[in-house]
Structure formats: C-alpha cells, structure tokens
Amino acid sequence: MAVECSSLRAVVFVGTAALLLGGCGAAKQEKGGRGAPKGPPEVGYIVIQPSSVPLVTELAGRTAAYQSSEVRPQVTGLIKRRFFTEGSLVREGQPLYQIDPSLYRASTNQANANVASAIANAEATRVKADRYKPLADMQAVAKQDYTDAAAAARQAAATVSQTKAALDTAKINLRFTTVPAPITGRIGRSLYTVGALVTASQTDPLTTIQKLDPIYVDIQQASADLLRLRRALASGGSVATRASVQLKLEDGSDYGLTGDVEFSEVVVDAATGTVTLRARFPNPKGILLPGMFVRTRFAQSIDPNAFLVPQQAVSRSPKGEATVFVVGPDGKGGYKAVQRPVTATTTQGTDWIVTAGLKPGDKIITQGVGKVKVNQTIKPVAANAPQTIKSPNAGDTSAKTN
CATH class of the missing domain: 1.10.287.470 (Helix hairpin bin)
Known part of the structure; x- marks a missing residue:
C-alpha cells in the first residue's frame, strides 16, 4: 500500500507539471501572436497624372415639339367636310377641312x-x-x-x-374655304365637327399639328452653375466642348439616340433662377412626345487638369467630404499613409473625377485602404502586383503531430 501511494503521488505531480507547462506554452502563443502578421501592412498604390476629362452634368428637362401649328379658319362659314384622321401624319398643304x-x-x-x-x-x-x-x-x-x-x-x-x-x-x-395643313407633322384631335360654325376671328383652333422628328428637349440649369462654368472657361481652367446629350426616359431606361445642345437662353427665369438650354434629338420612332419629363446627361466643358481616381480609393467623412490616402515619407526612411482631402463631385465610369487636392505623380492607395489608419507606417507596392502572403504557421517548428 505504501508503494501504491507513492506511485499515485508521482503520477499526480507529473500531470500537474504537464498542465503548467501547457498553460505557459499557451500564454506564450497568445502573447507572441504566432499567427499574427508581422511588420507594416502591405498596400497597393497607383501613380496618377492629370488628363483631359469631360465635366458631365445631369439635369432635368422636358420635351417640346420641333414645330407646332394651331390650325384656324380664315373665313366664316359652316364646316362641310373633314379630310383627315385624328392622330395621323399629315403633309404640308394637305386639305384638312372644307368650309361651305x-x-x-x-x-x-x-x-x-x-x-x-x-x-x-x-x-x-x-x-x-x-x-x-x-x-x-x-x-x-x-x-x-x-x-x-x-x-x-x-x-x-x-x-x-x-x-x-x-x-x-x-x-x-x-x-x-379649304383649310390646308400649314406644316408636316402629327395632327391631334379635331375640336370642331362637321356642321359647326367657325369664324375668321375665333380664338380656339380647329386642331393642332406638331412636328416630332426631330424633337426639342428644354433643359433647366441653375444660373449659378452656368456662371461658374463661364468663369472657368474665361480663366482657362476648362475648355468648351460641343455638348452631346444622352437621355434617360421617365421609366429609367436609356433613350439610345444622342442629341446636341443648340443654344442657351439669354435671360434667367426670375421664378426658378434657371436658364433654359435647348437640345435637339432625332425621334424617328415617335417615342418622345411633347411634355415628357426626362433626365439629360452631357458635358459642357473639358477640364485638362483633372485626375481620374478609382472609386475604391475615395472615402467620405460623416460630413460628406472626400478624402484619399497618399503614400508619403515617414521621416525614418520608410513610408506612411497620409490622408488628403480632395474635391470629387462627379464620376466617370468606375472613377471619381478629382479637380482639386492632388498633384501629378501622387501615389494613391487603392488596395488595402480598409486596413490603413492615418499616418500609419505602410509597405507600398504597385497596385495589382502579387503580394507575399505568409502562412500563419510558417517557420513554426513547435507544432508537431503525434
């Protein structure tokens, strides 16, 4: 019995020692962070240079007929006949009504x-x-x-x-006494029937004809934006361009055909503070009808000194201010992430158009932005370059299998 008790004490002692050694090893592993990455985070960057970028504007607009004519009688008498079908296409000079x-x-x-x-x-x-x-x-x-x-x-x-x-x-x-069509276009409904008395001095038209191919789109732009554009053109910061307009319909679909801005009004609407721009669009299939609400997208000028920055590189503060991370020296022979505010109000494809806040040759961090903090030491590499990713267990010889 004495021998058995001694053996039992030895086993308990060895087990306790093993547990203590295991606990010390776990503490070392937790403290040393065997699987944690070592050194500064690796980020990808691109070198940016200025380029000529069209400054795209998106504005609301309404369609208007290219030509519109209200058909009125020029003599007094009873309407004897009507020669057209409502809603049909009529030609200039085609008879519409016969007055007695x-x-x-x-x-x-x-x-x-x-x-x-x-x-x-x-x-x-x-x-x-x-x-x-x-x-x-x-x-x-x-x-x-x-x-x-x-x-x-x-x-x-x-x-x-x-x-x-x-x-x-x-x-x-x-x-x-034969009332002809003054223009070629789509004719509307007849407001007078056969047998109605019409006079040469009446104010109501017999019907209305509208030419819809091509068709106008009247675009409303804030006078302040137009003034800013003219100042930029005058200072040489932007270059004028002929605006090719893209159209988005009321259901959100693209119209497909493009138009051109023909002129701008010379007066500002006192009620809305806007200036009307008029664009002309082809309308061969008659999809656009007068009075439709549309969205227009076009470039009024070209900025020769703008920067195209990938959207993933631009962050927004709670106030909506745009910022990017730029690779800068840390003063110790290494590099750090420098946060810089920029002006980015519009996009082009997958890029933000940055008009202020950057310089030619800046290295913009585009990969690994989420793991970077302000003024943090980093390891910059060219964007999309293969990065070395070490296994958490690389170099660890302590882990063995039994």
Missing part, C-alpha cells in the same frame, strides 16, 4: 363680272379720248371736252385695277 364655299364662289363670280364691266367701260372711254385729241388740236371741239374725255379714260382704267383687286380677294377667300 357657296357665298365665296358667288362673290368670286360677281367680282369677275365687275372686272369685265370695268374693262368694257375703260375701252370705250379710251377710244373717245383718242378721237377727241385730233379734233381738239384743230379746235373742232373745245379743249375742255378733250380734257374731260382723257380724265374719264384714266378713271376707267383705275376702276379696272380696283375690280381686279376685288376679284383677287374673292378668289383668296374662296381658296380659304
């Missing part, structure tokens, strides 16, 4: 008769004046008689001209 021509045809016939009567009278007075002339020279008739005959001949000739003018007016009014 009876009175105007009668006026034309009367004017024709008046012209014929005036011509006959003018011929008679002219012959009489011609006969009196030699007789007056021979003093066979009084000179006053010849003077009266010549005046009557000239008056009759003037009457002929007056009656011809009245005939032209009557013909014009007769022609106006």
Whole structure:
C-alpha cells in the first residue's frame, strides 16, 4: 500500500507539471501572436497624372415639339367636310377641312363680272379720248371736252385695277374655304365637327399639328452653375466642348439616340433662377412626345487638369467630404499613409473625377485602404502586383503531430 501511494503521488505531480507547462506554452502563443502578421501592412498604390476629362452634368428637362401649328379658319362659314384622321401624319398643304364655299364662289363670280364691266367701260372711254385729241388740236371741239374725255379714260382704267383687286380677294377667300395643313407633322384631335360654325376671328383652333422628328428637349440649369462654368472657361481652367446629350426616359431606361445642345437662353427665369438650354434629338420612332419629363446627361466643358481616381480609393467623412490616402515619407526612411482631402463631385465610369487636392505623380492607395489608419507606417507596392502572403504557421517548428 505504501508503494501504491507513492506511485499515485508521482503520477499526480507529473500531470500537474504537464498542465503548467501547457498553460505557459499557451500564454506564450497568445502573447507572441504566432499567427499574427508581422511588420507594416502591405498596400497597393497607383501613380496618377492629370488628363483631359469631360465635366458631365445631369439635369432635368422636358420635351417640346420641333414645330407646332394651331390650325384656324380664315373665313366664316359652316364646316362641310373633314379630310383627315385624328392622330395621323399629315403633309404640308394637305386639305384638312372644307368650309361651305357657296357665298365665296358667288362673290368670286360677281367680282369677275365687275372686272369685265370695268374693262368694257375703260375701252370705250379710251377710244373717245383718242378721237377727241385730233379734233381738239384743230379746235373742232373745245379743249375742255378733250380734257374731260382723257380724265374719264384714266378713271376707267383705275376702276379696272380696283375690280381686279376685288376679284383677287374673292378668289383668296374662296381658296380659304379649304383649310390646308400649314406644316408636316402629327395632327391631334379635331375640336370642331362637321356642321359647326367657325369664324375668321375665333380664338380656339380647329386642331393642332406638331412636328416630332426631330424633337426639342428644354433643359433647366441653375444660373449659378452656368456662371461658374463661364468663369472657368474665361480663366482657362476648362475648355468648351460641343455638348452631346444622352437621355434617360421617365421609366429609367436609356433613350439610345444622342442629341446636341443648340443654344442657351439669354435671360434667367426670375421664378426658378434657371436658364433654359435647348437640345435637339432625332425621334424617328415617335417615342418622345411633347411634355415628357426626362433626365439629360452631357458635358459642357473639358477640364485638362483633372485626375481620374478609382472609386475604391475615395472615402467620405460623416460630413460628406472626400478624402484619399497618399503614400508619403515617414521621416525614418520608410513610408506612411497620409490622408488628403480632395474635391470629387462627379464620376466617370468606375472613377471619381478629382479637380482639386492632388498633384501629378501622387501615389494613391487603392488596395488595402480598409486596413490603413492615418499616418500609419505602410509597405507600398504597385497596385495589382502579387503580394507575399505568409502562412500563419510558417517557420513554426513547435507544432508537431503525434
């Protein structure tokens, strides 16, 4: 029994020692951080240089017809016929309505008769004046008689001209009884039916015709933005460009075809503080209709000194200020991450357009940004370069398998 107790004490002592040694090893492992990376974090960077970048603007706009004409009667009368189908395409000069021509045809016939009567009278007075002339020279008739005959001949000739003018007016009014299309375009609904009385002085149109191919898009831009653009152009900071406009429809889809900005208004809307820019778009399929709300995207100028920075390299502060990390010296022969504020308001593809805050040749950290802190020592390598990743157990000879 004494031997057995001694053996039991030895086993307990050895077990306790093993536990203590195991605990010390675990503490060393936890303290030394066998699997933790050693040295400064490795980050990828790119070297940036300025480039000519179009400054893209996105603004709201509304479509407007390229041409619009309200069809109105020019004579008074009853509508006898309508020659078009509502909503169809009509051509310039195509008849649209027929107004009762009876009175105007009668006026034309009367004017024709008046012209014929005036011509006959003018011929008679002219012959009489011609006969009196030699007789007056021979003093066979009084000179006053010849003077009266010549005046009557000239008056009759003037009457002929007056009656011809009245005939032209009557013909014009007769022609106006057929109401033609003033332009080529898509015609709307008819506001007057057959049998309705229309007048030459009425304010309501018979119908409206709109030309929709091409079509205008009126874009509203804040006057302050336009003033800023003009100052940039004047100072040489930006270069003007012909704006090619892209269009996004009300359902969020792209229109597909591009347009061009044609002109800018010379006045500012006092109610909205905006200036209207007008762009012209082709509309061969008639997708765009007047009054539609659209979004436009176009470049008004080109910045020759802007920087394109990948979006993953730009961070935002709680106030919305943009910042990037730049590789800088740490004063000890190494490198550190320097945070720098930048101006980045628009994007182009996968890049931010940075217009201020950077210099040519700056090394922007684009990889490993999430593990970098301000002024932290780093190990910079070129972006997308293969990085050495060590196994957590590399160099560890203490781990053995039994």
